[in-house]
Amino acid sequence: MKRILIVEDDPDFLLGLSVRLRAAGYSILVAGHGAAAVNFAGSKPPDLILLDIGIPGGNGLIVLDLLKADPKTASIPVIVLTGRDPAAVKEKTFELGAVAFFQKPVDNDELLKAIRKHAGEGRAGNKCVNEGANPSSVSG
Amino acid sequence: MVDDNPPNVLAMLAILEGLGLNLVTASSGREALRHLLEKDFAVILLDAQMPDMDGFETAAMIRQRERNLNTPIIFVTAAFPDAEHSVRAYAMGAVDYIFKPVSPEILRAKVSVFVELHRKTEQLHQLTKTQARLLEEAAERQAELEHVNGKLKQAHLELKALNEGLEDKVHQRTAALQVSEANYRTLLDTNIHAVVVVDSDNTVRYANKAAHELLGPENGKLAGTAFDLPSSPDKIVEYTLGRSSSGDRILEIRTESTTWQEAPAHRVSLIDITERRVAEELIRRAQEEELRLRNRFLSHASHELRTPVATAYQFVTILLDGLAGELSPAQREYLQIVFRNIEELVSMVDDLMDATRGDAEGWDIHPEPVDIVLAIKHAQQRTENLSQARHVKVTMAGPDSLPDVLADPTRVRQVVSNLIAHAVQHTPEGEAVQVWWGVHAENPAYVCVSVTDRAESLGKYDRLHVFDKMHQVGDAIDDGRKGLGMGLHIAKALVCGQNGRIWTESAAPRGNTFSFTLPLSSQSGSPAAYAKEKQGNEKIS
Numbered sequence: 001m002k003r004i005l006i007v008e009d010d011p012d013f014l015l016g017l018s019v020r021l022r023a024a025g026y027s028i029l030v031a032g033h034g035a036a037a038v039n040f041a042g043s044k045p046p047d048l049i050l051l052d053i054g055i056p057g058g059n060g061l062i063v064l065d066l067l068k069a070d071p072k073t074a075s076i077p078v079i080v081l082t083g084r085d086p087a088a089v090k091e092k093t094f095e096l097g098a099v100a101f102f103q104k105p106v107d108n109d110e111l112l113k114a115i116r117k118h119a120g121e122g123r124a125g126n127k128c129v130n131e132g133a134n135p136s137s138v139s140g
Numbered sequence: 141m142v143d144d145n146p147p148n149v150l151a152m153l154a155i156l157e158g159l160g161l162n163l164v165t166a167s168s169g170r171e172a173l174r175h176l177l178e179k180d181f182a183v184i185l186l187d188a189q190m191p192d193m194d195g196f197e198t199a200a201m202i203r204q205r206e207r208n209l210n211t212p213i214i215f216v217t218a219a220f221p222d223a224e225h226s227v228r229a230y231a232m233g234a235v236d237y238i239f240k241p242v243s244p245e246i247l248r249a250k251v252s253v254f255v256e257l258h259r260k261t262e263q264l265h266q267l268t269k270t271q272a273r274l275l276e277e278a279a280e281r282q283a284e285l286e287h288v289n290g291k292l293k294q295a296h297l298e299l300k301a302l303n304e305g306l307e308d309k310v311h312q313r314t315a316a317l318q319v320s321e322a323n324y325r326t327l328l329d330t331n332i333h334a335v336v337v338v339d340s341d342n343t344v345r346y347a348n349k350a351a352h353e354l355l356g357p358e359n360g361k362l363a364g365t366a367f368d369l370p371s372s373p374d375k376i377v378e379y380t381l382g383r384s385s386s387g388d389r390i391l392e393i394r395t396e397s398t399t400w401q402e403a404p405a406h407r408v409s410l411i412d413i414t415e416r417r418v419a420e421e422l423i424r425r426a427q428e429e430e431l432r433l434r435n436r437f438l439s440h441a442s443h444e445l446r447t448p449v450a451t452a453y454q455f456v457t458i459l460l461d462g463l464a465g466e467l468s469p470a471q472r473e474y475l476q477i478v479f480r481n482i483e484e485l486v487s488m489v490d491d492l493m494d495a496t497r498g499d500a501e502g503w504d505i506h507p508e509p510v511d512i513v514l515a516i517k518h519a520q521q522r523t524e525n526l527s528q529a530r531h532v533k534v535t536m537a538g539p540d541s542l543p544d545v546l547a548d549p550t551r552v553r554q555v556v557s558n559l560i561a562h563a564v565q566h567t568p569e570g571e572a573v574q575v576w577w578g579v580h581a582e583n584p585a586y587v588c589v590s591v592t593d594r595a596e597s598l599g600k601y602d603r604l605h606v607f608d609k610m611h612q613v614g615d616a617i618d619d620g621r622k623g624l625g626m627g628l629h630i631a632k633a634l635v636c637g638q639n640g641r642i643w644t645e646s647a648a649p650r651g652n653t654f655s656f657t658l659p660l661s662s663q664s665g666s667p668a669a670y671a672k673e674k675q676g677n678e679k680i681s
Contacts, residue, residue, distance in 0.1 A: 010447050010451065012448075012451040013447055013450055013451040013454065016451050016454030016455050016458060017454060019454075019455075019458050019463060019464075020454060020457075020458060020463070023458075023461075023463045054443075054447075083443055083444075083446035083447045083450070084443055084446075085439065085443070085493055085497060087497065087504055103446075104446045104447055104449075104450035105446070105449055105450035105453040105454070105482075105486055106450065108454075108457055
């Protein structure tokens with residue numbers, strides 16, 4: 001099973017995202033702040049990292065920089081999430097090596113598409129369903 | 141020839157015939173006198189001895205007439221060859237005396253002399269007459285000249301009188317002018333603004349007290365020095381005057397044409413606007429600070445709202461996707477309502493962030509050729525949930541394809557969906573919003589897109605301010621939810637940022653149309669067309 005590390009300080013958002021990704025067949029690991037994320041990723045490298053760059057205890061951009069500087073974690077694809085103004089940080093995150101960038105709230109379909117692209121499929125046969133909701137209609 | 145004896149007359153006629161003279165004969169003294177009244181004669185040959193009136197008496201009568209005083213008379217006589225008769229004859233004015241029988245040669249010779257004399261006299265007389273006439277004419281000319289001269293003299297006198305009058309007036313005016321100039325000087329002297337009068341050589345001719353305080357050398361006079369501040373007639377020049385003693389002063393320099401001591405000059409007013417500028421700067425900074433704080437708050441608020449909104453969105457979609465178990469139809473319906481409201485909330489947060497950042501830092505626009513019809517259709521799909529919830533139909537009308545416009549595709553979708561959302565929010569339930577598009581009729585280098593609602597017509601005030609940030613048409617609290625009032629503001633900013641024009645038209649009693657234009661990408665190199673469309677925006681903003 002593919003392992004995804006979610007670096008996120010808001011427990012409610014973290015729970016929602018975990019439910020969504022487990023449903024898609026992924027194994028979820030969590031880190032509430034930057035130092036934990038860097039340590040954990042170094043000891044048990046996941047297949048992909050979802051990084052909220054608004055986390056406390058260190059700028060998310062610094063965490064991204066540290067992950068990319070350490071040979072043990074440099075090859076792990078990082079998808080950046082932010083609640084901030086994307087114009088200010090989007091370019092910088094790509095420069096530092098992020099593979100995708102999403103602003104909250106994240107379109108579930110788009111996020112899963114990006115995760116599959118960089119980490120591969122989750123558990124076979126458990127696909128994401130979107131009955132009744134139409135996330136693509138969320139304006140941005 | 142006067143002779144009472146015809147044979148004598150005939151004889152003399154025969155003698156004188158060959159001389160070519162005009163010969164007149166008379167048989168008596170009285171007949172001779174009659175002839176003399178009619179004409180002048182060169183010489184008279186007078187027979188001394190005649191009946192009734194003899195030659196002497198006739199000569200006396202002839203001499204009576206002034207005209208004949210000098211007419212030569214030659215007596216022809218046989219009877220009195222003596223001296224006494226001769227003396228008498230000469231006394232009567234005779235010029236000669238001839239005795240009979242007359243010698244033809246002597247007669248011819250003597251007559252010829254007198255005829256010649258007469259001719260000369262006549263000529264002389266003629267000349268004299270001509271001379272006299274000339275003299276007369278000359279005199280007439282002289283008189284005329286004198287007349288003209290007289291008139292000239294009169295005119296000269298009148299002119300002189302007039303001049304004197306004028307001089308008087310000039311003196312009076314000058315005196316009056318000196319009085320008004322004195323008043324003028326007083327006005328200038330006491331003016332709180334610095335005023336200098338500069339002549340055409342740029343030399344200061346006058347400077348008031350305030351000017352001396354502002355510009356003056358410590359104890360010196362400004363008058364006579366060269367004026368070295370920038371000034372331009374009929375223009376206002378702003379100039380910063382460096383002063384070591386009391387700091388720099390900002391001057392507003394106004395220059396007007398005037399006259400100074402009857403010569404053209406410029407009156408230069410130097411208005412110290414330093415305090416005004418300082419106050420303006422303080423106000424400007426205060427406004428900037430207020431704007432900055434407001435934008436910071438809006439930006440912060442929109443960021444802080446994102447995570448809770450995103451969390452709510454995530455759990456609603458988890459439930460709707462059945463990841464937490466099966467839902468009853470009622471549960472599903474209510475969750476759909478929650479989901480729609482979250483969508484509205486997300487859209488408002490997006491608008492807030494967009495508007496605060498766009499107004500502060502400029503809008504992020506990346507133009508490329510865009511299929512406008514496709515963008516309109518996408519925008520309509522994005523607002524489908526909203527229009528369904530409000531039971532407002534959105535009808536689409538326009539050609540299936542149009543030439544590409546030069547615009548940012550994301551931004552075009554945003555503009556159209558904002559306009560549709562606004563129209564849907566303001567249209568009564570059960571009615572329809574119309575979206576229509578085509579090549580702009582007024583300017584074929586543009587595509588025009590319009591959205592018409594069924595709301596009450598906008599009043600004049602709303603029409604002027606409908607594109608303002610956070611403007612609400614009517615009373616937003618009583619009218620139900622109409623959004624934050626950012627949509628139209630963002631639409632306008634984005635349209636203007638893409639070289640288009642946006643405006644609104646209203647029909648009574650219901651129906652407001654919001655239209656915008658965007659340039660065809662094939663027309664991208666036409667600044668004139670852009671200028672025209674942009675000018676349209678000035679009018680409506």
